[in-house]
Amino acid sequence: MTERLGIIVSGSLNKGVEVRLDSSASIEDMAVGRFVTIEGEKRRFFGMITDVSLGVTDQRLSLTPPDVSDPFIAEVLAGTSTFGTLHVSPSLVIGGDAAAMLEGPQPVKTIPSHFSAVKLSTQEDVELVFGTEDEKRFFIGNPLDMEVKLCLNLEELVKRSNGIFGKSGTGKTFLTRILLIGMLQKSQAVNLVFDMHNEYGWAGTREGGPPVKGLKQLFASRVAVFTLDEENSRHRGVSTDGVVKIGYDEIGPDDIALLRQTLNLTDLAVEAVHQLSRRFGKSWLEDTLALKGAEELPEGLNVHEGTLLNLQRGLATIQRLPFIEPHSPANAVQAILEHLDRGINVVLEFGRYRDITAYILVANMLSRRIYAQYQSRMEKADAAANESMRPRPLVITIEEAHKFLNPEVAGQTIFGIIAREMRKFNVTLLVIDQRPSGIDSEVMSQMGTKITCLLDNEKDIDSVLAGVSGRNELKSVLAKLAAKQQALIFGHAVPMPVAFQPREYGSARSYRDFAPRKDAEEDIEKLWD
Amino acid sequence: MAEIQRVGEVIEASTTGFTAQCYELYQMPPLGSLVRTGDSAAELYGIVCNAATASLEPGRRPIARGRDEDSEEAIYRSSPQLAKLLRSEFGALVVGYREGDKLYQHLPPRPARIHGFVYQCSSDELKDFGKSFNFLNIILNAHLPVPAEELVAASLRRMSQAHDDQRAFLVAAGRELAVLLGGNLNQLNAILGRIKL
Numbered sequence: 001m002t003e004r005l006g007i008i009v010s011g012s013l014n015k016g017v018e019v020r021l022d023s024s025a026s027i028e029d030m031a032v033g034r035f036v037t038i039e040g041e042k043r044r045f046f047g048m049i050t051d052v053s054l055g056v057t058d059q060r061l062s063l064t065p066p067d068v069s070d071p072f073i074a075e076v077l078a079g080t081s082t083f084g085t086l087h088v089s090p091s092l093v094i095g096g097d098a099a100a101m102l103e104g105p106q107p108v109k110t111i112p113s114h115f116s117a118v119k120l121s122t123q124e125d126v127e128l129v130f131g132t133e134d135e136k137r138f139f140i141g142n143p144l145d146m147e148v149k150l151c152l153n154l155e156e157l158v159k160r161s162n163g164i165f166g167k168s169g170t171g172k173t174f175l176t177r178i179l180l181i182g183m184l185q186k187s188q189a190v191n192l193v194f195d196m197h198n199e200y201g202w203a204g205t206r207e208g209g210p211p212v213k214g215l216k217q218l219f220a221s222r223v224a225v226f227t228l229d230e231e232n233s234r235h236r237g238v239s240t241d242g243v244v245k246i247g248y249d250e251i252g253p254d255d256i257a258l259l260r261q262t263l264n265l266t267d268l269a270v271e272a273v274h275q276l277s278r279r280f281g282k283s284w285l286e287d288t289l290a291l292k293g294a295e296e297l298p299e300g301l302n303v304h305e306g307t308l309l310n311l312q313r314g315l316a317t318i319q320r321l322p323f324i325e326p327h328s329p330a331n332a333v334q335a336i337l338e339h340l341d342r343g344i345n346v347v348l349e350f351g352r353y354r355d356i357t358a359y360i361l362v363a364n365m366l367s368r369r370i371y372a373q374y375q376s377r378m379e380k381a382d383a384a385a386n387e388s389m390r391p392r393p394l395v396i397t398i399e400e401a402h403k404f405l406n407p408e409v410a411g412q413t414i415f416g417i418i419a420r421e422m423r424k425f426n427v428t429l430l431v432i433d434q435r436p437s438g439i440d441s442e443v444m445s446q447m448g449t450k451i452t453c454l455l456d457n458e459k460d461i462d463s464v465l466a467g468v469s470g471r472n473e474l475k476s477v478l479a480k481l482a483a484k485q486q487a488l489i490f491g492h493a494v495p496m497p498v499a500f501q502p503r504e505y506g507s508a509r510s511y512r513d514f515a516p517r518k519d520a521e522e523d524i525e526k527l528w529d
Numbered sequence: 530m531a532e533i534q535r536v537g538e539v540i541e542a543s544t545t546g547f548t549a550q551c552y553e554l555y556q557m558p559p560l561g562s563l564v565r566t567g568d569s570a571a572e573l574y575g576i577v578c579n580a581a582t583a584s585l586e587p588g589r590r591p592i593a594r595g596r597d598e599d600s601e602e603a604i605y606r607s608s609p610q611l612a613k614l615l616r617s618e619f620g621a622l623v624v625g626y627r628e629g630d631k632l633y634q635h636l637p638p639r640p641a642r643i644h645g646f647v648y649q650c651s652s653d654e655l656k657d658f659g660k661s662f663n664f665l666n667i668i669l670n671a672h673l674p675v676p677a678e679e680l681v682a683a684s685l686r687r688m689s690q691a692h693d694d695q696r697a698f699l700v701a702a703g704r705e706l707a708v709l710l711g712g713n714l715n716q717l718n719a720i721l722g723r724i725k726l
Contacts, residue, residue, distance in 0.1 A: 023704065057711040066718060072696070072725040076703030081711065 005030075006086065007115045008038065016050060016089040016473060017111055019118045023079020027052060033477045033488070033499030035121045035143045036088055040112035043093050046105060046121065046129055046496060050473035051087035088118065089473045091496035092129060105129050105495055123148045129495055138182035141502040144486065150500050154182050157493040158189040158395055160448020161419045161429040165436045165464050169207065170453035171485050172432055173199050175502050176397065179430070179451075180215060181514050184222055184345055189393035191345040191430075192336065192370065194363040196354055196399045201225035201347035202238040212506040215347060218514060224339045226332070228323040228362065229351020242335050244348060247328035249282040250365060251318070258364050258404070258413050262357045263314035268307045275301055286326065289315055321358050333369040340370075340394060360403055367396055368414040371427055378425045393426045401431040402438030410440035419443040437463040448492030454481040470497075534649045537619065539566055542641040544623070545671065547575060549647040551617040555582060560675070561683025563650040563658060564621050566641045571628050573641050574650070574658060575621025576684050579674045582617040591615065621647070622671055622680075624664040634663035655691035659698060662705040669709060678716055681706070682723030689724075699724050 005025045011017025017038070021027055030052050038045040056062050061081055068074040090112070092105035105128065126148040131137045137151035157179075164179070166172045177200060183189055193200050202225060203211040216223040216239070224241035227233040233240045253273040256263075260270050277284040279298055289312060291297065294305040303311075318324060339346050348366070350359060374391050381389035398404060398415060410416035418429050420443065431447070433439060437459035445467055455461050461478055465471040468490060477499055478488050490497035504510040536558050537549035547566065551557050557580040558564055567573045584591055591614075595604045605611055626637035650658070658664075668681050685702050692698040703721055710717040 057707075058714050060714050064714075066721075070725060072700065072703070073721055075700050076707055076721060080704045080707035081714075081717070 003120055005036065005118045005120060006084075007117055008112055009085075009114070011088075011111055013108065013111050016047070016087050016470070019086040019088055020055075021079065021084035021086060023083070025084075027054070027084030030084070030086060031145060032480050033144045033486075035126065035146065035498060036086075036118055037121045037125045038088070038090060038112045038116050038118050040093075040116045043095050043100075043112070044125075045090040045108060045112050045116075046092040046094075046125065047088045047090035048473075048477065048497060048499070049086050050089050050470075050476055053085050053087070055083050055085050057081045057083075086118070087473070089470045091470070094128065121146070121148075126150065130498070136186055138186045139503060140178055140182065140489075141487075141500040144499045144501060150498065152182065152489070153493055154179075154187040157449055158183060158187050158393055158428060160492050161431065161446060162449045162451070162491075162493075163401075163431040163433065163436070163444070163447045163464075164451045164453075165433055165455060165460070166453025166487070167455060167483075168434050170481075170483060171487070171502065172434070172453055173197075173204065174212075174485075174505050175451060175453065175487060176200070176430070176432055177204065177212075177215070178502055178505055180345070180397070181218070183395060184215070184219060185514075187393070189395050189428075190340045190343055191347075191395045191397060192340065192367075193345070193347045193397040194359065194366075194399065195347050195349050196359050198232075198236070198349045198351065200397075201349050202233075202236060206506060209506070213511060215345065218511060219345075222343070223345045223347060225347050225349060226336060227349040227351055228353055228358070229349070232351035233349055238349065240349075241339070242330075242332070244332040244336075244362070244366075245323055245325050245328040245330065246332065246362065246365065248285040248319075248324065248326050250328060251285055251324075251361070252365075253277045253284075254368070255361055255365050256314070256318075258409055259314070259318075259357060259360055261408070262360060262403075263317055264310075265314045266307060266310050268304065269311040269314065272301075272303045272307055272311055275303065285315060285319075288312065289319060317357060318361065321353065321355075321361070323353065323358070323362075333366060333373075336366065337370060337373060340392065343392060356400065356403060359400065363398055364404065364413055364415070367418070370394070370396075371414055371418060371425070374427050375425045391426055393428070395428050395430050397430040397432065399432045401429075401433040402435045405431065405439045405443045407440040410443050416440065416443060419446050436460050439463065441466060449489065449494065450491050451487050451489045452478060453487045454478075454483055468497075535646055536564065536649050537647045539641050539643055539645040539647060540618070542643060542645075544636055544640045546578070546620055546622045547573075547641040547647075548618055548620045551619065554612050554615055554617050557617050557619040558649050559683075559687065561680060561685075561687045563655055563684070563688070564647050565650050565654070566645040566647045567626070568645075571626055571637060571639070573623055573637050574625045574627070575623050575641075575647075576664070576668065576680065577619050578622045578671075578680050580617065580619035582615060585614055585616055620674070622668065622673065624667050625658070632657065632661075634658075634661050635667070652691035655688050659688045659692065662702055665702070665705060666709055678719045678723065682720050685720075685724050696726055699726065 006019045006021040008017050009020045032049050034049045036047055066073050090108045093108045094105045130151050133139050133151050136153050136155045138154050139149045140152045141150050143150050164172050164176055180191055195201055200214055201216050202214040204214055206212050216225050226242045226244050227240045228244050230243045256273045257270050276288050280287040294308050336346050377391045404413045404415040418427050452464050465474055486501055488499045537551045539547050540550045541548040558577050560577055562577050564575050565572055598604050625634040669677050689695040689698045
């Protein structure tokens, strides 16, 4: 039996409805973000508590408060003269007749009638709205204060670019791990993870606890770990599948343009890169560094001395990166693509090179080349009208996304293009960031599903919620999330916004739960032996 | 059924109330108690809202007689006619009636009959009557010789004694009052202060 919370007393479709709490329901048990069901006369509505407030029938009660030290008086007044109200934003509705039941929940176009009963949602309600765990849906956590499995349709999720946001230390990485596992199990998509902090492939860290397992440890046969820093990976006992080295000749002018801010280059220097690469061809980087001064520049190149120095200083920073070699022996892009084609997820570890320059350079370079391959393959498949020729959907996971997607560079980086063009070429992004306000608003608006942990900067909250209906209500939910292990999900892949607690990750049991299939189970058993 | 007690006889009746005279001097039911009169066709329920003991003849006031007596009882012993010259009466506010099996907490279609016997209600009847609090509204809106809050509090206190969970009954009544007196906080506080255990 579900507990009745109260009745609808007023409201509007735009602003949500007011619920007067029954005296039996304690206002202290309510919480913003909770999922509630409203039983209208003909329809059932689903919504979320977005505000909680106190009311009195007589203003004098607040001026001369009664003697509530007497439990009798307190009990009489609670729920009658003094009462709690909830603000609920209904987002979905389901009709009572059979046809409507089959159709499933639809977005609300009206509100429940006066005095409709409001209840906490039951397991059936949640399952009706979010579905149950099946071959497409993945259990990602529990709605706040509920013991029900909240499932996410990952097939839908990977069709758009998505974002995971939250302050540092709010559980973004754990959430990402869960999502990556979900994608690995329930969707056709493969992942390419640019793992800046070496958190996803092999063991990851946990605040105040032992390290947690990475993807490769759980799904050895379906995850490959590439590394930029072989020594570091070996040192940490990671079994890597490949080492990525980048040749000078693989770095193009566009890659430098993206690094303008991190390398502290002037606009003129970036301009000069284009000229130089046109003139010197593939070896432009080496040739430019070899120049002793502006006077050595070939005929017809108009680069100022200062600009050249500025550029050379910047290029030297790149040259010093240990994984950059004059000529890379193996084609890293091809190796990664081969793995992706076989349906194997690739995690690229950066080892000790956590420097943002390295990260931007590598992520951008690799993604651009991989994306180009995808684009041409998709075009071929479309030209041949052959679905089976299409490459597997690819999800590229990037951290510190505001470095790639800030308004200044979003137009130039490949990630800006992927985010905007979305799934036309079967490549989408999973963006992880702690400063969403730093991301270009155009890119943000193209993101399908956003999952956000606690954010407290007003700008960040605004940018995450920009363009979402009922954003004021969601704002109050978002600002009140717990500092750890609570998140709000909204957008394309979920029928309605919902605050949830991500499922457990890190205990032996949680690992077992993640891997219901036989082979994975055996792998895990071996790990624990 | 032994506790059902005949307490008097109706000597004046109107739609909203009736006055009954007690058979014995000073044997009136307490303030706020529930009394019943009428026949099986329609039983009227009233709440004792007023009681008085006075001379039979309005113009003839009693005089002090106890100067040479040792105790008050001695006065009545030495002047046995007093019991016949004085009378106790009580007024009851009609708060409902029963027709057949149904109990209504609103004014009856007809007033009580003169010389109808008045009984004090048993605790079973009190419990039954206390299932609804609509009678509170009648008391609060009536023109009474005593303050309404006194009568409400007295009747609830008496009714609560018939209930096993006195507190739960009083809380439920208090909640009803809080709704009825939403705009009159002082009266509400006065009543709540009088009914708390």
